[in-house]
Every structure is written in C-alpha cells, then in structure tokens.
Amino acid sequence: MTTADATTIRGTTLPMSEGGTLGRLGRALRTPGGAVFVLVAVLLICVIVANPNFGEPGSLIRFIGRTAPIAIAAMGQYFVIVSGEFDLSMGSVVTMQVVLAGNFIGQDESRVLPVMLLMVVLGALVGVVNGLATTLLKVPSFIVTLGTMLALSGLVLYLTGGAATGNPVDSFRQIGRGGIEGVLVLEVIPYPAIILLVLAVAAVWLMRRPFGRTLVAVGDNPQAVHLSGSATWGLKTRAFILSSLAATVAGIILVGYAGVHPSVGQGYEFTAITAVVVGGVVLGGGRGWVLSAAAGAFALELLFTLLNFVGVASTWRDTVQGVIIIVAVAVGARAWQGGRRRRSAEPTTPGAEPRHTGTPTTPPDPGTT
Amino acid sequence: MRRTTIGRSVAALSALAMLAACSTDESLDEPATESAEEGADDGGEGSEDGGEEAEGDSDEWFDQADYDEQFEQRSATFEGDPEQPWMQYIDGDMTDTSDYASEGAKKVCFSNASIDNPWRQTGWITMNQQLEVLQEDGVISEMETRDAQADDNTQIADIDYFISEGNCDAFVISPNSTAALTPAVERACDTGLPVVVFDRGVETDCPTTFIHPIGGYAWGIDTAEFLSENLEEGDKVVALRILPGVDVLEHRWAAAEQIFDENGIEAVDYFTGADPAEIKNILADELATGEVQGVWMDAGDGAVAAIEAFEDAGQDYPVMTGEDEMSFLRKWEDTGLTGLAPVYSNFQWRTPLLAVEQIFAGEEVPTEWVLPQVPITEDERADFLEANDGMPDGHYAKFGGEDLPGYPDVWQERIIP
Numbered sequence: 001m002t003t004a005d006a007t008t009i010r011g012t013t014l015p016m017s018e019g020g021t022l023g024r025l026g027r028a029l030r031t032p033g034g035a036v037f038v039l040v041a042v043l044l045i046c047v048i049v050a051n052p053n054f055g056e057p058g059s060l061i062r063f064i065g066r067t068a069p070i071a072i073a074a075m076g077q078y079f080v081i082v083s084g085e086f087d088l089s090m091g092s093v094v095t096m097q098v099v100l101a102g103n104f105i106g107q108d109e110s111r112v113l114p115v116m117l118l119m120v121v122l123g124a125l126v127g128v129v130n131g132l133a134t135t136l137l138k139v140p141s142f143i144v145t146l147g148t149m150l151a152l153s154g155l156v157l158y159l160t161g162g163a164a165t166g167n168p169v170d171s172f173r174q175i176g177r178g179g180i181e182g183v184l185v186l187e188v189i190p191y192p193a194i195i196l197l198v199l200a201v202a203a204v205w206l207m208r209r210p211f212g213r214t215l216v217a218v219g220d221n222p223q224a225v226h227l228s229g230s231a232t233w234g235l236k237t238r239a240f241i242l243s244s245l246a247a248t249v250a251g252i253i254l255v256g257y258a259g260v261h262p263s264v265g266q267g268y269e270f271t272a273i274t275a276v277v278v279g280g281v282v283l284g285g286g287r288g289w290v291l292s293a294a295a296g297a298f299a300l301e302l303l304f305t306l307l308n309f310v311g312v313a314s315t316w317r318d319t320v321q322g323v324i325i326i327v328a329v330a331v332g333a334r335a336w337q338g339g340r341r342r343r344s345a346e347p348t349t350p351g352a353e354p355r356h357t358g359t360p361t362t363p364p365d366p367g368t369t
Numbered sequence: 370m371r372r373t374t375i376g377r378s379v380a381a382l383s384a385l386a387m388l389a390a391c392s393t394d395e396s397l398d399e400p401a402t403e404s405a406e407e408g409a410d411d412g413g414e415g416s417e418d419g420g421e422e423a424e425g426d427s428d429e430w431f432d433q434a435d436y437d438e439q440f441e442q443r444s445a446t447f448e449g450d451p452e453q454p455w456m457q458y459i460d461g462d463m464t465d466t467s468d469y470a471s472e473g474a475k476k477v478c479f480s481n482a483s484i485d486n487p488w489r490q491t492g493w494i495t496m497n498q499q500l501e502v503l504q505e506d507g508v509i510s511e512m513e514t515r516d517a518q519a520d521d522n523t524q525i526a527d528i529d530y531f532i533s534e535g536n537c538d539a540f541v542i543s544p545n546s547t548a549a550l551t552p553a554v555e556r557a558c559d560t561g562l563p564v565v566v567f568d569r570g571v572e573t574d575c576p577t578t579f580i581h582p583i584g585g586y587a588w589g590i591d592t593a594e595f596l597s598e599n600l601e602e603g604d605k606v607v608a609l610r611i612l613p614g615v616d617v618l619e620h621r622w623a624a625a626e627q628i629f630d631e632n633g634i635e636a637v638d639y640f641t642g643a644d645p646a647e648i649k650n651i652l653a654d655e656l657a658t659g660e661v662q663g664v665w666m667d668a669g670d671g672a673v674a675a676i677e678a679f680e681d682a683g684q685d686y687p688v689m690t691g692e693d694e695m696s697f698l699r700k701w702e703d704t705g706l707t708g709l710a711p712v713y714s715n716f717q718w719r720t721p722l723l724a725v726e727q728i729f730a731g732e733e734v735p736t737e738w739v740l741p742q743v744p745i746t747e748d749e750r751a752d753f754l755e756a757n758d759g760m761p762d763g764h765y766a767k768f769g770g771e772d773l774p775g776y777p778d779v780w781q782e783r784i785i786p
Binding site: 051166177259266308 | 642
C-alpha cells in the first residue's frame with residue numbers, strides 16, 4: 001500500500017505544492033517553521049490576558065521596536081545556520097560596535113556618518129574572517145567564531161577596561177530610541193521597527209534569489225552543491241558577512257535604545273541561536289524560513305515578558321532559555337523527520353515494527369529531501 | 370506522524386506558556402517577585418526581634434546587629450580633618466604598628482579584584498596619583514599590581530604569588546568576594562608583613578587594618594528612608610540590582626527591603642547585570658503593567674537608562690536613588706526629578722597607601738577603619754556638578770583627589786593606568 005501511494009504522488013506534484021492556497025497554508029503552519037507563528041500568537045494572547053495594557057497598540061508597537069535588534073540578529077544568524085554553520089561571535093560584534101560608537105562618536109555630530117561607515121566595514125571584516133577561516137582553512141565554524149568572540153571581547157575589555165564610557169551624541173541615539181511621532185492609533189512608530197521591516201523584506205527577497213536557494217542547498221548537501229559548480233566557500237562567507245552586518249545593525253540600534261555599556265550584547269549569540277531554533281530552523285542547515293527566525297525572536301521575548309508579568313524572577317531567564325533550546329531542537333528535528341518520512345509512518349502509533357520495515361524499503365521522497 | 374509531533378511541539382510550548390500564565394494567577398493581584406513576597410511575610414513576623422531564621426535570599430544577608438551598628442554610624446562623629454575625609458575614622462580599636470616602623474622606601478603588592486566598573490576605575494586612577502605622591506616622598510619604592518579580573522581563583526593565585534615571589538614589604542588587598550578570599554588573606558597575614566584590606570571584606574580580623582566606608586546597610590537605610598519619605602504607602606518601587614552574592618550589594622538591598630516593608634511600600638527587585646538594555650526592558654514591562662512611583666538602585670551604573678525608560682514610555686519621572694556617578698547627577702539635574710545620590714565613598718582608594726605610610730612610620734592605625742559615607746542631596750548637587758565640571762560620565766563626584774598631582778587632567782582624560 002505504501003509503495004502504491006508513493007508512485008502516484010511521485011508521478012504528480014511535490015507533496016508541499018498540493019492543494020489550494022488554504023491547504024498549503026494549513027500545511028505550512030504544521031511545519032516547525034510555520035508553527036512558530038502559532039506560538040507567537042498563543043504567547044501574545046497569554047501576555048495580553050496576563051496584562052491587558054500590553055494589548056494597546058502603543059504598547060505593542062513599542063514592544064516590536066525593542067525586540068527589533070534581537071529579531072535582526074536572529075535573521076543574521078539564520079543565514080549562517082541554514083548554511084550548516086554557527087556564528088558565536090555575534091554578541092561580541094554587537095558589544096564591539098556599541099563601544100566603538102561610544103568611544104569614537106562621542107558628542108561630535110559630524111563624526112556620526114564616518115564612524116557608522118567604519119562600523120559597517122569592521123562588521124563585514126569580522127564576517128570575512130569567520131567565513132574564510134571556516135571554508136578555506138576548514139576550521140569548524142564553532143571554533144572559529146568562538147575564537148573571534150574571545151578576541152573581540154578582549155579588544156572591548158582593552159578599549160574600555162570593562163566599564164561604561166559616555167553615551168554618543170543624542171542625534172545618533174535617535175536611531176534606536178526615536179520614532180515617527182504623531183501616528184494615528186499607534187502614537188509612535190519606532191525607527192527600529194521600521195528598520196526591522198525593511199530588513200525582513202530584504203531578507204525574504206534575498207532568500208528567493210539564487211543566492212538564497214543555493215545557501216539552503218549548501219546546508220542540506222554541500223557536496224551536491226559543490227559538484228553542481230557553485231563555490232560553497234563564497235556562499236558561506238557571504239552568510240557570515242550577513243550575520244556580522246546584522247549584528248552591526250543590532251549594535252547601532254542598541255546604542256540608541258540602551259546606551260553604551262560593555263554588557264550590551266552579552267549573550268546575544270545564544271539568544272539569536274535560540275530564536276532561530278525556536279523558529280524551526282534545523283541546526284546543521286538545509287531547512288527553515290528566514291521570517292520564522294525573526295518570529296522565533298518574538299516568541300522568545302514574549303515568553304520572557306510573560307514570565308516577567310506573572311512574577312517569575314528574572315534569574316530564571318537563562319534556565320528557561322536553556323530548556324527551550326533543547327526542547328525546540330528535539331521537537332524540530334523529529335517534526336522535520338516526520339515530514340521527510342511521511343508515508344513510512346502511516347500508523348498513528350509509532351511502534352517499532354513499521355519503522356524497521358518501512359524505512360529501508362521506502363526511497364527518500366524527492367520533494368522534501 | 371508529522372501532524373502529531375508538530376502538534377505536540379506547539380502544544381508543549383504553548384502549554385509551557387499557559388502554565389506560566391495561569392498557574393501563578395494569584396500573584397497578578399499583587400505583582401511582586403518571589404523574594405519580595407517572602408520578605409513581606411518575614412517582615413511581619415520577625416523584623417522587630419531581629420532573630421528571624423534565614424529563609425529567603427535576602428534574609429541570608431540580613432544581620433540585625435550590623436544593621437543597627439551602621440544605623441548609628443551614619444550619625445557618628447569622625448576623628449580627623451573633615452577636609453580630608455579619606456583620613457577620617459570612627460573612634461575604636463587601634464592596631465599597634467610600632468614593630469613595623471622602619472626607614473626607607475617600601476615595595477607594596479596590590480591584589481585588585483577588578484577594574485570592571487566605573488567606580489573601581491575612578492578609584493584606581495586616584496590610587497595611582499596618590500602612589501605618585503608617596504613615591505616622591507620616598508615612602509613607597511614601587512607598587513606591583515595584579516588585577517584578578519573579577520575572578521576569585523585568579524585573585525587567590527595572585528596573592529599566593531605575592532607571598533612566595535613578590536618580595537613585598539606590605540600587602541594591599543581589595544577582595545573580589547568575601548568567603549572565597551578569606552584563606553588567601555589569612556596566608557598573607559601569616560607572613561608577618563602588614564596587610565591592608567579595603568572595600569569588600571573578608572571573614573577574618575587578621576589584617577592590620579580593614580578600610581571601608583560605613584557599609585551596605587547604611588546605603589540601604591539612606592536610600593529606602595528617602596524613598597519612603599517621598600512616596601505614599603502602597604506606592605510601587607522597582608529595585609534594580611547589579612548581581613547577587615556580593616556582600617556590600619546584598620546588604621544594601623537587605624536593609625532597603627526591610628524599610629520598604631515597614632513603610633508599606635511595594636518593592637519588586639530585579640537583577641540587571643548593569644545592562645542598560647535589560648534595565649529598559651524591565652522598566653518598560655513594569656510601566657506597561659501599572660504605575661511605578663519609585664526606582665531604587667544598588668549602584669548608579671545604568672541609572673540614566675532607567676530614567677530614559679520613563680521618558681520613552683511617556684510617564685512621569687519616578688522618585689529615584691542613584692549614585693554619585695556624574696551621569697546620574699547630570700541627568701538628575703536635567704530632568705529635575707526628586708532624587709538622592711547615595712555615596713559609596715570612592716575616596717577610600719587613597720586610604721590604603723596612606724595607611725601603609727602610617728604603618729611603616731610606626732603610627733597606630735584603626736583596626737577597622739570606617740570612613741564617612743554621606744549621600745549627596747539635591748541642595749548639594751549643584752556644588753558637586755560645578756566642582757567636577759568637565760569630568761566624564763563615569764566619574765564619581767566624591768572621588769577625593771582634588772589635591773593630588775595631575776588634577777583635573779588625569780581624571781578628565783580617564784586613562785586607565
């Protein structure tokens with residue numbers, strides 16, 4: 001029976017393209033990448049139940065504004081993870097940019113543009129180093145980015161001695177702190193929310209370009225991509241550059257939002273990775289949607305807000321984050337696997353028998369592999 | 370299969386969320402963190418007799434005798450010249466140092482916990498300028514410094530290195546944490562050389578002198594009394610704390626929590642790691658939940674972010690206590706909020722080297738050298754702002770180095786030695 005099914009389906013369309021728009025949407029929501037949007041909705045309702053004030057448009061848009069830097073970082077991290085690598089240097093890049101802005105811009109408004117240019121160049125440079133060391137020197141990205149993380153935090157410690165310097169000029173901080181005032185209903189649209197929107201659109205566009213398609217393919221099967229004539233090192237290096245640039249943008253927003261302090265950005269790499277994983281992106285690469293990563297960031301922040309509102313001490317935050325990352329990876333991996341072996345697991349109770357007989361006889365589904 | 374597992378994933382995470390939202394529903398009526406609630410319970414039962422059992426985190430750090438002592442010391446008379454508060458002390462036991470009296474320049478070995486916050490950086494600069502003076506006077510030949518970068522193990526190794534290979538004539542130790550560093554300080558005492566401990570304490574009375582401002586309880590009393598006077602019963606105070614487990618910081622909160630309880634002020638405490646983004650998020654959430662009338666801080670680092678959170682949310686400024694850090698004093702003046710700047714006397718960084726001078730001169734020094742610790746009030750603020758004009762934001766108003774060489778450039782440039 002299973003083989004008969006397989007032949008008919010293979011003869012027609014890819015399983016994910018079957019059915020009408022609603023059917024496809026419904027199916028998408030049942031993948032981990034889609035389920036995160038359901039999770040965001042559920043969490044949002046919970047938060048509003050816990051604290052009705054939060055549901056006011058003004059509060060919501062401010063929440064989006066303050067979650068923007070972590071969502072942007074998560075999208076940057078997505079590019080690296082989907083290509084099968086890690087970027088642990090992200091938090092240090094954020095901190096480095098924050099400290100540079102504080103030290104170099106100071107109270108001199110004319111320096112804003114040159115220093116921002118410098119920050120972008122440095123951000124890209126970190127990405128190039130991470131990318132080339134991973135691809136050409138064949139050092140695992142986990143180690144490479146751990147190295148850059150330590151090197152950059154050492155640099156920050158050297159520059160600041162570990163303590164805050166003064167904040168940069170207010171006009172520069174407006175990027176992260178200000179917004180378009182006097183908007184109907186919302187009162188204010190924070191600039192970070194706008195930056196997030198623009199970057200999200202750009203990221204979706206990029207993922208639909210050949211670059212994005214091949215990047216996912218590299219994460220899934222680097223050898224196949226290599227044999228088909230694409231330069232995997234170039235693709236991965238560009239992913240690392242995008243990640244570092246995302247960290248740079250997050251840094252610029254955070255200087256405005258929070259001000260200069262060497263603790264700004266600490267732990268950002270793990271929050272970003274957690275967000276990406278909650279967004280259903282598979283560690284090891286090859287699967288996941290860029291907007292799900294951003295949604296993962298919102299899910300995470302909403303959860304922390306919820307814990308705050310119901311009075312759970314903030315000291316539990318790290319523990320919660322640790323549990324989530326394990327649960328999400330476990331659930332996500334199993335769920336994607338379920339999709340991959342759709343027909344082999346026909347019985348609703350996953351017993352030992354069908355798995356033994358089903359897996360070897362069923363050929364991999366061409367649509368989902 | 371797929372449907373069930375994915376369904377499960379959403380179900381599991383949403384259940385987690387629901388559980389968090391609904392199981393603790395009763396706390397929604399009076400939002401307070403666990404520790405605050407515990408504190409409230411205990412306060413009702415045992416705060417008067419002071420003999421309560423350690424139960425919650427805060428009680429572990431509350432000692433009624435120390436609280437009472439520091440309460441008194443706030444109004445004590447200090448010996449010495451008020452123009453030189455770093456040499457003042459409360460009358461008490463003195464250590465006889467006549468055995469140490471000797472001629473010639475001495476080598477001082479300084480084991481420093483860290484310079485990872487603006488308060489320690491400011492003090493470190495002042496200490497180096499004081500060193501310059503004593504070197505010119507031929508009292509100290511050199512000071513070898515090891516910075517433990519806030520790591521207990523590193524500092525223990527640093528002290529043991531000084532003992533075995535440092536060729537030291539005297540030890541100056543600023544401990545990173547209380548319990549962990551006690552054995553190492555005892556080993557330093559065992560060498561028979563003078564040992565000067567300052568800032569955070571250790572659990573031994575072997576040092577020649579232990580230099581510190583009045584203490585954490587006095588800070589907590591000053592600040593919590595100020596907030597209680599300026600707020601009504603039932604008002605809400607958000608307490609922003611740097612990190613748990615450091616005695617001087619825990620004592621500040623233990624005392625403040627006690628006083629908030631007594632005055633019916635609802636206080637919620639959070640650990641922020643001094644991260645301004647974290648501070649803003651916490652206050653944004655609190656302001657979304659309801660009104661916040663007061664902000665209490667166990668250190669001024671991040672005070673500006675806290676004030677900005679009220680600006681961003683479009684709310685009235687809170688009554689607030691920060692610290693004598695310039696960033697807070699300036700923002701306090703700009704906004705005109707009702708505030709107080711408690712002081713953890715930064716000038717104490719001068720005292721250890723001056724104590725070394727006295728010890729080698731054979732002059733007796735206080736066994737416990739309690740320095741004055743007086744908050745800056747709104748009336749005095751303008752004077753301190755004027756006196757420290759041009760100083761960077763991370764500078765501390767009561768740094769006490771105006772008579773040292775290099776003033777004011779060294780502090781203005783803030784080049785960490």
